[in-house]
Every structure is written in C-alpha cells, then in structure tokens.
Amino acid sequence: MTITRTSVNPWPWSLGYGFDQAQLVEGATRVLALSGQAAVDADGTPQHAGDIVAQVSLALDNLETVLGQAGMTLADVVRTTVFTTDVDAMMGAWEGLAQRFTAAGVRPSSTLVGVTRLAFPDLMVEIEATAVG
Template sequence: MAPIQRLRPDGLVSSPAFSHVAVVPPGATMIYIGGQNAVDASGALVGEGDAAVQSARALDNAKTALEAADATLGDVIQWTVLFVEGADLAAGYGAIAGKLVSEEPPLVTAAFVTGLGVPGALVEISAVAAVERQ
C-alpha cells in the first residue's frame, strides 16, 4: 500500500504548522472524530471561561476517541478547531498547537463561531485520521 501523503505544494504558503493536501491511498482505514468539547465523562463542562483549559480538555477527548479506534494524534490528517467569538484565541490555540504539529503536519481549519452546542463551551475540536493497516 502507498503511504499517506501530506503535501505543501509550491505556490502555497509553506508553514511547519500545517499542510494543504492529504492523499490517502486505497486500503487505509479512515477514522472520523466528531466535535469534542471540554466535558468530562459525565458531560460536565471543564474549565468554564478558560479557553486554554477547554482547548486542552477537548484535545484530550479527541485523543481518547482516536485511541478507541487504534489511532494516535500522529494519524490525524485534518483538524477542525472552532472557537466561540470572543474566546482568547492565543491562549486556546496556544494550549494545543504543539500537539497538532508533527513531522508531516496535518491540514488545519480554524474558525470563530457564534456558539456551540454545549452551553459555556468555548472550543470544539473534530478530526479526520487515516491509518495504514497491513
């Protein structure tokens, strides 16, 4: 099976933080992680009002979901990070950015939204991963 490729084509901005294209060959297992908020196992919000704490917890929840599918953060080919307008982006993204970057960085989409489904949530993180299975 061909390897999963993450591309940063000439003519597009080159960043160590993200790639622009992911090519997943036939035979790879695709894993989709739905939006994760900063909630504990009982559904209670963690880190009310703190974008950094919420971002870290949401990413931890995404990691737990990935592990349930025998995948890791390094298998993620695309992250989507949504912040509620007014949230401290520097603190929130700063709390997770180092964990999103790898030798072959994933694709990253980040956006501000007016609200999320969990009352008080400041961030939601979803992911698409691909694993080469033998």
C-alpha cells in the same frame, strides 16, 4: 500497503501556525471521522469555563481518547476543524494545539470557524477531525 502523506503548501504562511494547506494521503485502508470533541468530562459535563487554553487541552485529550479506541493516535489525523466562540482567544491558544500535533509528528490541514455558541454555553472550543490508518 504503506500509507504516505504528502504536504501540499503552495504558500508557506500556514507552516508558522503548524498546519498544512492540504494533505495528500495514499494507501490508507481505514478512515475515522471524529465528531467534535470539547472540554467535557466522562459524563459530558463542561469543564474549564472561561479558560480557552484549558479547554483546548481537554478537547485534545478527548480527541486522543476517541482515536485510541479506534487504535489510532494524533499522528493519524489529517484534518481538523476547530469551532470557537472567540476567534481572537483561540488564535492566542492555537500554539498549544499546534504543539500537540507537532509532538505527534504531523501537521494536519485545518480550518478555524467562529460560531455564536456551541452545544453548552460554557464551551468555547470544539475540535473535529479526520484520521486515516
């Protein structure tokens, strides 16, 4: 069976940010629910304190690593939730996140949530995702 993804965008403003309002996925046989990925090394030690752009990049690297373990890529992601301790800084770093998904040929639905803190005080961003295959 072939997987089809249909973008659902009753308003076009989200396209400028690189995400769809919704994704209708049909024909999927596997669903991967990923825990939030953050800017930590292989031992779980936080990296890039105070640098949200570097944290977004490493969190996405870690997201791709988990996807790879399941035989998936960023192209399989249909939804993300981005948690951040600094919404304004994350809006400034959003382009890097959007570019990674655009390069993979997808525009997953997405939600940005401001929080007081994450698991470790130095972390500024955590990205969770749902992928289908």
